[in-house]
Amino acid sequence: xxxxxxxxxxxxxxxxxxxxxxxxxxxxxxxxxxxxxxxxxxxxxxxxxxxxxxxxxxxxxxxxxxxxxxxxxxxxxxxxxxxxxxxxxxxxxxxxxxxxxxxxxxxxxxxxxxxxxxxxxxxxxxxxxxxxxxxxxxxxxxxxxxxxxxxxxxxxxxxxxxxxxxxxxxxxxxxxxxxxxxxxxxxxxxxxxxxxxxxxxxxxxxxxxxxxxxxxxxxxxxx
Amino acid sequence: xxxxxxxxxxxxxxxxxxxxxxxxxxxxxxxxxxxxxxxxxxxxxxxxxxxxxxxxxxxxxxxxxxxxxxxxxxxxxxxxxxxxxxxxxxxxxxxxxxxxxxxxxxxxxxxxxxxxxxxxxxxxxxxxxxxxxxxxxxxxxxxxxxxxxxxxxxxxxxxxxxxxxxxxxxxxxxxxxxxxxxxxxxxxxxxxxxxxxxxxxxxxxxxxxxxxxxxxxxxxxxx
DNA sequence: AACATTGTCAAACAGCTGTTTGAAGTCTGC
DNA sequence: GCAGACTTCAAACAGCTGTTTGACAATGTT
Numbered sequence: 001x002x003x004x005x006x007x008x009x010x011x012x013x014x015x016x017x018x019x020x021x022x023x024x025x026x027x028x029x030x031x032x033x034x035x036x037x038x039x040x041x042x043x044x045x046x047x048x049x050x051x052x053x054x055x056x057x058x059x060x061x062x063x064x065x066x067x068x069x070x071x072x073x074x075x076x077x078x079x080x081x082x083x084x085x086x087x088x089x090x091x092x093x094x095x096x097x098x099x100x101x102x103x104x105x106x107x108x109x110x111x112x113x114x115x116x117x118x119x120x121x122x123x124x125x126x127x128x129x130x131x132x133x134x135x136x137x138x139x140x141x142x143x144x145x146x147x148x149x150x151x152x153x154x155x156x157x158x159x160x161x162x163x164x165x166x167x168x169x170x171x172x173x174x175x176x177x178x179x180x181x182x183x184x185x186x187x188x189x190x191x192x193x194x195x196x197x198x199x200x201x202x203x204x205x206x207x208x209x210x211x212x213x214x215x216x217x218x219x220x221x222x223x
Numbered sequence: 224x225x226x227x228x229x230x231x232x233x234x235x236x237x238x239x240x241x242x243x244x245x246x247x248x249x250x251x252x253x254x255x256x257x258x259x260x261x262x263x264x265x266x267x268x269x270x271x272x273x274x275x276x277x278x279x280x281x282x283x284x285x286x287x288x289x290x291x292x293x294x295x296x297x298x299x300x301x302x303x304x305x306x307x308x309x310x311x312x313x314x315x316x317x318x319x320x321x322x323x324x325x326x327x328x329x330x331x332x333x334x335x336x337x338x339x340x341x342x343x344x345x346x347x348x349x350x351x352x353x354x355x356x357x358x359x360x361x362x363x364x365x366x367x368x369x370x371x372x373x374x375x376x377x378x379x380x381x382x383x384x385x386x387x388x389x390x391x392x393x394x395x396x397x398x399x400x401x402x403x404x405x406x407x408x409x410x411x412x413x414x415x416x417x418x419x420x421x422x423x424x425x426x427x428x429x430x431x432x433x434x435x436x437x438x439x440x441x442x443x444x445x446x
Numbered sequence: 447a448a449c450a451t452t453g454t455c456a457a458a459c460a461g462c463t464g465t466t467t468g469a470a471g472t473c474t475g476c
Numbered sequence: 477g478c479a480g481a482c483t484t485c486a487a488a489c490a491g492c493t494g495t496t497t498g499a500c501a502a503t504g505t506t
Contacts, residue, residue, distance in 0.1 A: 005453080021343045023246035027494065037455050042495060044453095117401070118338055118394045120244045129401045136402060154416065156402050161388035161420045168387025169380075171341045178340070178352045179359060179379050192430035193377065197384045200427025207415035228483080250464065260485050265465060267483095 006044045008034040014055050014105060018112040022052060022121060053127055056116065059099070059109045060128075064135040066095045071138055082146045089198050092139055093166055097194060100170040101187030107170075114167030147202075154206060162198050169194045229267045231257040237278050237328060241335040245275060245344060276350055279339065282322070282332045283351075287358040289318045294361055305369045312421050315362055316389055320417060323393040324410030330393075337390030370425075377429060385421050392417045 003011075012034035016025045027041045027048055034040075045051040070091035074083050100110035116124050143155055150158075168175065169190060176182045184190065226234075235257035239248045250264045250271055257263075268274040293314035297306055323333035339347050366378055373381075391398065392413060399405045407413065 019343055021244075021246060023244060024344070026492080028492085037453095038494095039455070039496080040453085048494065115338070115341055118391065118398045120242055120397075121247070125397060125401070132401050140403070153405065156399075156405050157392075157413075157416045158420055160391050160399060160402060160405075161417065164387040164389070164391025164394075165384035165424070166387070168341065168383050168390070171387075174343075174348060175341045176379075176383060178348070178355050179383060180363070182376065182379050182383075186432075189430075189432045190380075192432050193380045194384065196427045196430040197381055197424040201388070201420040201424035204419045204423025207412075207419040209409075209412045209415050249462080251462085260483095261464095262466080262485070263483080271464065 005034070005036045005040055009036055009041055009044060009051070010055055010058060011105065013051055014112065015108055017052065017055065018108050021115075022119070022124070027051075049123055052124070056113070056124075056127070057131065059106070060113065060131045063095060063099060064131060067092055067135050068138055070095060071142060075142070082148075083142055085143070085146050085202055086195075086199055088139065088142050088146060089162070089202060090195060093162065093194065093198060094191065096166055096170070097187065097191045101191075110170040111172050114170050117163065117167060150206065154209075158202055161201060165194065165197060165201075228257070228259045228263055232259055232264055232267060232274070233278055233281060234328065236274055237331055237335065240275065240278065241331050245342070245347070250274075272346055275347070278332075279336070279347075279350070280354065282329070283336065283354045286318060286322060287354060290315055290358050291361055293318060294365060298365070305371075306365055308366070308369050308425055309418075309422050311362065311365050311369060312385070312425060313418060316385065316417065316421060317414065319389055319393070320410065320414045324413075333393040334395050337393050340386065340390060373429065377432075381425055384424060388417065388420060388424075 009030060013025070013030045016029055016033060019025075020029075028038055030051075031038045031041050041048070041051055045054055071088070074087055074091060096110060099106040101107065116128060119125060140156075140159075143159070144152060147155060173182070173184050176184060232253060236248070236253045239252055239256060242248075243252075251261055253274075254261045254264050264271070264274055268277055294311070297310055297314060319333060322329040324330065339351060342348060363379075363382075366382070367375060370378060396405070396407050399407060
């Protein structure tokens with residue numbers, strides 16, 4: 001019930017960061033909530049930026065290891081054959097939804113992570129890219145193999161859109177309230193809903209992307 | 224080339240807010256960029272919060288009026304018949320993508336808006352809900368009529384997911400860079416890609432949402 | 447036992463925050 | 477040309493920010 005100071009600061013920071021955002025959360029708020037001295041934050045982490053980074057890394061590293069492990073398992077089972085897109089989507093986003101369902105901090109963290117992805121602050125995007133690099137590379141390869149008829153650029157956009165849908169899916173009832181009263185208390189239902197949506201979007205017919213303006217499609221054949 | 228101080232402050236604020244976020248953007252940064260005196264911000268807007276609200280309202284009100292006008296036009300043409308889901312999606316999200324394609328500030332604003340939707344700060348969500356209320360009500364009604372076989376709760380989630388995809392779609396190349404080098408300079412292509420994805424997700428098969436755990440689906444019939 | 451390491455704590459630091467003030471300037475209409 | 481409203485400006489305000497310091501206690505090592 002009373003871990004060491006370092007852990008208490010991390011937990012308090014995580015909870016406060018998602019409530020107030022990165023800048024609006026002060027070290028005094030964090031250390032007060034953690035029942036620690038103000039100087040303890042700098043003693044254990046060096047700076048506020050380093051503390052925030054530690055908050056992210058603590059769970060994100062584990063999250064992406066889970067994703068890679070899930071992909072490993074699928075690929076072993078498939079014995080070299082391409083995976084089904086649904087399997088890949090489920091392993092990547094399923095891990096995230098499952099973490100968001102975890103009341104013990106995971107829910108808090110996923111909301112924080114969803115926002116961080118489009119965070120303007122540079123140092124956040126910087127170590128986020130670092131943490132994601134390996135897992136993104138693996139999943140890109142798996143998807144390209146599973147969807148050979150989808151142009152790679154097209155897929156990357158769809159992956160990006162899927163990340164956006166995930167971000168909003170875990171963003172919490174506050175954002176949802178704009179649409180009206182919705183129940184977001186059932187993780188299993190959320191999982192099923194998001195998966196349907198993502199697969200539907202991923203497998204949608206390819207758009208006609210012309211290299212030139214939309215109006216009058218010039219059927220200019222290459223010479 | 225040199226509008227009045229009030230407009231210069233609004234423009235500078237918009238640009239800086241999307242670059243640094245709401246809290247990290249200071250009035251001194253804004254007024255300096257606007258070549259105005261620090262006190263001018265408070266003189267013209269009263270407070271920093273009111274200034275931010277004005278930045279949002281300036282474009283958001285117009286954006287949602289466009290959406291309602293587009294829906295009006297569709298419904299007049301349909302003469303009481305339900306619209307096609309694709310038409311509704313295109314009118315709602317098309318306006319947004321078109322604004323995001325406008326280099327003259329619209330692009331900046333859409334990135335700001337996408338993030339604001341999940342902003343933790345209360346006063347932002349507060350007037351955002353206010354601005355969205357009318358347009359959401361109209362579109363909900365149109366969608367419910369167009370998709371009578373989709374449960375309303377299911378649709379609201381899908382709408383929420385679509386907003387997430389839109390948010391990421393306009394978030395800019397910074398966020399995309401995590402996935403690798405992608406070209407986001409072609410608005411027409413982005414429009415086509417996003418529409419395909421959204422329609423695909425919207426029309427996806429309904430998920431099996433059980434009220435009880437997923438593992439062993441108990442076929443318990445009502446007494 | 448004495449030593450070194452590690453952690454905690456109150457206090458202070460310089461710097462930046464949004465906001466207010468009151469005087470100086472600028473523009474109207476008469 | 478002068479009154480009156482509107483706008484700009486430099487300066488100051490109290491309050492909060494992240495970080496540092498040096499003294500103190502706790503713990504483990506020789």
